[in-house]
Amino acid sequence: MITLEALTKSFGSKHVLRGVDLVVPTGQSTVIIGGSGTGKSVLLKCILGLIEPDSGTITLDGVDVHEGDRDAFLARFGMLFQGGALFDSLSVWENVAFRLLRGSLKRPKPEAREIAIEKLRRVGLSPDVADLFPAELSGGMQKRVGLARAIAAEPEIIFFDEPTTGLDPIMAGVINELIREIVTEMGATAMTITHDMTSVRAIADRVAMLHAGKIRWEGPIAEMDATPDAYVQQFIHGRAEGPIETLR
Numbered sequence: 127m128i129t130l131e132a133l134t135k136s137f138g139s140k141h142v143l144r145g146v147d148l149v150v151p152t153g154q155s156t157v158i159i160g161g162s163g164t165g166k167s168v169l170l171k172c173i174l175g176l177i178e179p180d181s182g183t184i185t186l187d188g189v190d191v192h193e194g195d196r197d198a199f200l201a202r203f204g205m206l207f208q209g210g211a212l213f214d215s216l217s218v219w220e221n222v223a224f225r226l227l228r229g230s231l232k233r234p235k236p237e238a239r240e241i242a243i244e245k246l247r248r249v250g251l252s253p254d255v256a257d258l259f260p261a262e263l264s265g266g267m268q269k270r271v272g273l274a275r276a277i278a279a280e281p282e283i284i285f286f287d288e289p290t291t292g293l294d295p296i297m298a299g300v301i302n303e304l305i306r307e308i309v310t311e312m313g314a315t316a317m318t319i320t321h322d323m324t325s326v327r328a329i330a331d332r333v334a335m336l337h338a339g340k341i342r343w344e345g346p347i348a349e350m351d352a353t354p355d356a357y358v359q360q361f362i363h364g365r366a367e368g369p370i371e372t373l374r
């Protein structure tokens with residue numbers, strides 16, 4: 127379980143996070159929604175320790191994430207970055223096995239390759255793609271490779287940063303379905319940030335909406351449509367009219 131308490135972060139006079147309280151339960155899929163620039167990525171980066179919050183606490187299973195061994199902490203996470211973020215100079219299998227070829231999770235090369243091929247298969251890619259380079263793949267295939275990399279080391283917790291951005295609706299559907307299946311079969315804790323409502327409905331057990339630096343609404347996906355919160359309603363229906371400031 128990841129717990130955020132009273133988390134704040136400003137950049138100069140820009141107060142991005144203004145007291146975020148959120149629990150991300152173990153083994154469930156939590157999706158953070160919110161408009162562009164509301165601080166979803168900043169929140170994710172704070173949890174990963176890439177950005178230092180100004181105040182507040184972040185704990186993982188009750189332990190402050192800033193205490194203890196950083197490598198051991200990061201080894202528990204998998205991450206699917208926006209746009210796939212593959213290394214151009216590495217082959218597909220080396221991308222997938224990236225964390226298995228170095229550091230604390232290091233395995234012998236043939237074993238790492240075998241795991242990479244198994245993970246590629248899991249995301250619907252045949253072993254033929256293993257020795258290709260990212261530039262030789264379509265955007266949808268690159269996203270699958272990114273997903274295979276995120277699960278390669280069998281992490282307990284997986285972060286998905288805008289997993290469907292830039293994909294056509296059908297490929298987005300395929301990626302959403304894969305994420306849902308994989309998270310369920312791995313029993314992983316998932317946290318996704320997105321503004322794609324189709325993705326939210328396909329992936330989420332729980333939804334949290336970030337607005338004006340705080341969690342505006344949080345609850346099970348089944349309760350999202352019925353919430354009377356005008357901000358949530360405006361966001362999920364994509365209405366120009368409503369309480370959310372649209373002049374950005």
Ligand SMILES: Nc1ncnc2c1ncn2[C@@H]1O[C@H](COP(=O)(O)OP(=O)(O)OP(=O)(O)O)[C@@H](O)[C@H]1O
Nearest residue numbers: 137140142160161162163164165166167168169321
């Ligand atoms: N390192 C930084 N230095 C200064 N400002 C930053 C930094 N990182 C983020 N910001 C600002 O924080 C705000 C929130 O950014 P963030 O990327 O978290 O938004 P987001 O909700 O993820 O948006 P999107 O959905 O468009 O990706 C933005 O106004 C951004 O300019």
